[in-house]
Amino acid sequence: MSEESEILDRAGQETGDAGSSAPERETMDWAKFGVAARELAQMVADDGYRPGMILSIARGGLFVAGSLGYSLSVKNLYVMNVEYYSGVDERLDVPVHIPPYVDFVDTSEAIVLITDDVADTGHTLDFVQKFCEGKVGEVRTAVLYEKPQSVVKCDYVWKRTDRWINFPWSTDPPLVSGEGVVLDA
Numbered sequence: 001m002s003e004e005s006e007i008l009d010r011a012g013q014e015t016g017d018a019g020s021s022a023p024e025r026e027t028m029d030w031a032k033f034g035v036a037a038r039e040l041a042q043m044v045a046d047d048g049y050r051p052g053m054i055l056s057i058a059r060g061g062l063f064v065a066g067s068l069g070y071s072l073s074v075k076n077l078y079v080m081n082v083e084y085y086s087g088v089d090e091r092l093d094v095p096v097h098i099p100p101y102v103d104f105v106d107t108s109e110a111i112v113l114i115t116d117d118v119a120d121t122g123h124t125l126d127f128v129q130k131f132c133e134g135k136v137g138e139v140r141t142a143v144l145y146e147k148p149q150s151v152v153k154c155d156y157v158w159k160r161t162d163r164w165i166n167f168p169w170s171t172d173p174p175l176v177s178g179e180g181v182v183l184d185a
Contacts, residue, residue: 052112115142
């Protein structure tokens with residue numbers, strides 16, 4: 001990876017004293033999301049990376065992709081559905097690609113930005129990066145949050161934390177019942 005694409009972190013490392021009464025969860029509301037998404041986009045722009053396509057990991061990555069798409073003037077937004085979480089801090093053995101499937105046609109030179117809300121274990125991002133190998137020209141990753149245990153060290157990170165994150169789109173319970181409901185990440 002080039003010097004220009006080193007991991008960028010505008011929000012800084014999360015620090016805390018062992019004796020502090022810091023909450024166990026990181027909370028992001030809609031206002032904080034707006035600031036975070038804009039700052040994340042600024043990192044990508046400042047780095048000179050100009051994706052022609054944003055590949056979002058559903059579902060949390062959809063919000064990030066839409067925001068970055070507007071900020072970076074990218075209209076080609078794609079979605080990849082990958083199931084990995086089955087509950088709060090409960091995961092499947094491996095990430096599973098579920099329909100609809102992304103069909104890369106004439107993308108061998110595409111510059112792609114993969115987005116997600118959080119790189120927790122990083123296995124989902126790793127799965128998507130490997131899926132893109134040989135199908136596109138260049139791939140980088142952008143997330144709102146990255147946790148220390150992530151196997152993928154993302155190119156663009158708004159904030160690093162070891163806390164569980166409550167996102168505004170997944171904190172409240174669903175209005176209708178469904179299978180596989182995960183309230184946060």
